[in-house]
Amino acid sequence: xxxxxxxxxxxxxxxxxxxxxxxxxxxxxxxxxxxxxxxxxxxxxxxxxxxxxxxxxxxxxxxxxxxxxxxxxxxxxxxxxxxxxxxxxxxxxxxxxxxxxxxxxxxxxxxxxxxxxxxx
Numbered sequence: 128x129x130x131x132x133x134x135x136x137x138x139x140x141x142x143x144x145x146x147x148x149x150x151x152x153x154x155x156x157x158x159x160x161x162x163x164x165x166x167x168x169x170x171x172x173x174x175x176x177x178x179x180x181x182x183x184x185x186x187x188x189x190x191x192x193x194x195x196x197x198x199x200x201x202x203x204x205x206x207x208x209x210x211x212x213x214x215x216x217x218x219x220x221x222x223x224x225x226x227x228x229x230x231x232x233x234x235x236x237x238x239x240x241x242x243x244x245x246x247x
Contacts, residue, residue, distance in 0.1 A: 130174040161190030
């Protein structure tokens with residue numbers, strides 16, 4: 128059975144690009160907001176979450192905190208276009224397994240996802 132990846136990004140193009148890269152090897156769920164991501168993570172079997180940091184309403188850091196409050200156990204890899212060290216440091220301090228700066232190379236995304244799924 129394929130592992131399931133939840134991709135969270137408010138940009139439709141980013142969602143579709145990540146989905147195209149990963150869909151051959153993984154089952155994919157898409158969420159366009161933090162709220163939608165939390166609901167899907169609570170109701171679906173998710174093995175790993177790719178989570179954009181910069182989103183309106185609820186950013187990725189806040190989404191991650193709420194997921195932890197809801198006992199969502201999937202590892203999280205943050206996606207960031209900004210590369211602000213404070214965001215990355217906060218994400219890692221909260222327990223993210225990795226981060227990836229956008230735009231990313233397909234091979235790098237596949238590699239980080241595979242590492243994030245090790246032992247799951």
